Amino acid sequence: MSAVNWHDVAVTSRNEQDEPHDEQRPPSSSAGALAAVALLEEVRGDLGAAALPLALPDVEQARRDAAGAVAQLDDYILPRYRRLDAPLLAVVGGSTGAGKSTLVNALVGHPVTRSGAIRPTTRQPILLHHPSEAAWFEGQRVLPSLSRIRGYVASSPVPASRAGAVPDAGAMSSLVLVADPAVPAGIAVLDAPDVDSISDDNRKLAAQLLAAADLWIFVTTANRYADAVPWKLLLDAASRDIMVAVVLDRVPPGAEREVSEDLRSLLDREGLDAAQLFMIPETTLDPLGMLPAGAVLPVRTWLGELAADAAGRSEIARRTLNGTVRALAGRVAAVAQAAREQEAAADNLEAAAVSAYHDAAGRILDATRDGALLRGEVLARWQDFVGTGEFFRALEQNVGRFRDRMGAFFRGEPPPAVRVEAAIETGLQAVIIDEAANAAEDTDQRWRTDPAGRQLLGTADLSGTTPGFEDRAAAEIRAWQEALMELIRTEGQGKRTQARWLSFGINGLGAALMIVVFSMTAGLTGLEVGVAGGTAVVGQRLLEAVFGEDAVRRMAEKAREDLHARCQRLLEEERQKFLTRLPERDERAPQTLAAHADALVRLADAA
Known part of the structure; x- marks a missing residue:
């Protein structure tokens, strides 16, 4: 067993990034790839400049759409488009108390992130990666708005209730990086805050992290899998065509079939029929707050198989990226319409x-x-x-x-x-x-x-x-x-x-x-x-x-x-x-944004 200690690696804001490294350049020098990145950068600039200052109905949603689209371009679309061969980022998300951190600890076999009864437990996101892939995450390639803190594995065991970073609301703008050989090369695992946290900042950060994911590991419980907030995010996943694994935690003995069939029907009905479904039975944690190793073996095996399949990882990245670009086109079109309404109101x-x-x-x-x-x-x-x-x-x-x-x-x-x-x-x-x-x-x-x-x-x-x-x-x-x-x-x-x-x-x-x-x-x-x-x-x-x-x-x-x-x-x-x-x-902004939306649809169709 081992513990995790923490020390700063880098604190780099979005406005203070270094010059682009090789991993930030497009993987192909083809005219099509370069043109696509140029288009995405232009879309990002025009979305960032989109002014929706007038108090019109639904303008708050349009502002959130614009800000969310800019963040997703920075956090995921542009980094992934530049390097399709980068490790996949699997974000573990879910409701308060669903057992996300407990699952992450079980996947690596020892406590690395804090779990317990105090809510919210995960305030500071923790990204676990294979030691050989540290360079992919120490820079600002993904999630550039979050500064980096390097965590390292110590030799003495620590219970899960004291593992990871000390809960600190002031550390919400940082990302803890932990290199652990138990994480398979090719996939990084990120423990995100609760999607329905009592903290507004926690919820916003959780949404930002999920939007930056190549695949989701969504954790819920047998008695909360139909809650509205998680399903709103799952529907967003469906719109992005992202690979989703749903982990149903704390399933009572004898209820496995009934609960799994009901959840599967919900997933199928909402367009998530391809989602992987795993169940963890209700069980007692050991003194370190760990699940039995066998309880998460199917999830660990699935992740290991994805990591070992380079072609499969590339396909997942392309599929998620393509779906995200298509969803982005819809958001840009909505912002364009909001900009037209702003122009009409001002006129x-x-x-x-x-x-x-x-x-x-x-x-x-x-x-x-x-x-x-x-x-x-x-x-x-x-x-x-x-x-x-x-x-x-x-x-x-x-x-x-x-x-x-x-x-x-x-x-x-x-x-x-x-x-x-x-x-x-x-x-x-x-x-x-x-x-x-x-x-x-x-x-x-x-x-x-x-x-x-x-x-x-x-x-x-x-x-x-x-x-x-x-x-x-x-x-x-x-x-x-x-x-x-x-x-x-x-x-x-x-x-x-x-x-x-x-x-x-x-x-x-x-x-x-x-x-x-x-x-x-x-x-x-x-x-x-x-x-x-x-x-x-x-x-x-x-x-x-x-x-x-x-x-x-x-x-x-x-x-x-x-x-x-x-x-x-x-x-x-x-x-x-x-x-x-x-x-x-x-006055050209509405037309420019509408043209961007059309261009993004064509880009997704071409992919």
């Missing part, structure tokens, strides 16, 4: 924000051309500027006769013109702020009705305008007014025209042009229609007298377009507070 959220702010820009534009801005303060300041209602009537009767009077009135750019500009700025600013706030509230509400939008917004309240928006709006309006004045200067470059607009004053003409820009009266009712209508006529007649009818129409249209463009820019900047919350996206 919907973006469209909601764009639509809300586009509608706001449209409402601002409507307000600038339906006469609505000619109410209240703007109308009062314009009337102060151009005179009384009698002035309007006189102008209607004989524009030419009053042109000199208007020129004298406007000459010297009196302060009332500036007050018109200020009133327009105030009124227009109020409209822009109000519509920006409406767009923000609309977008906020639409996002919060969507699970992905709610997640992106969190506790932030974006239903109003951002700080400083009022000042930015006012500055943009003033810039528009300055551009409008420059438009008048440019249009009045001719000497004759220049004399006219100089006689009226640049501010007076600017105020008149703003009034013409806002001259449509569809939004006014009652007395306002007549007043505002007269207001617009004064401005338009004045400008036509200076620049001509075509020039006035052209200037008004250009000024309106400039104002609309400036308002759009303001609102586009505002909506960024929503759009910047959307995750960065690779």
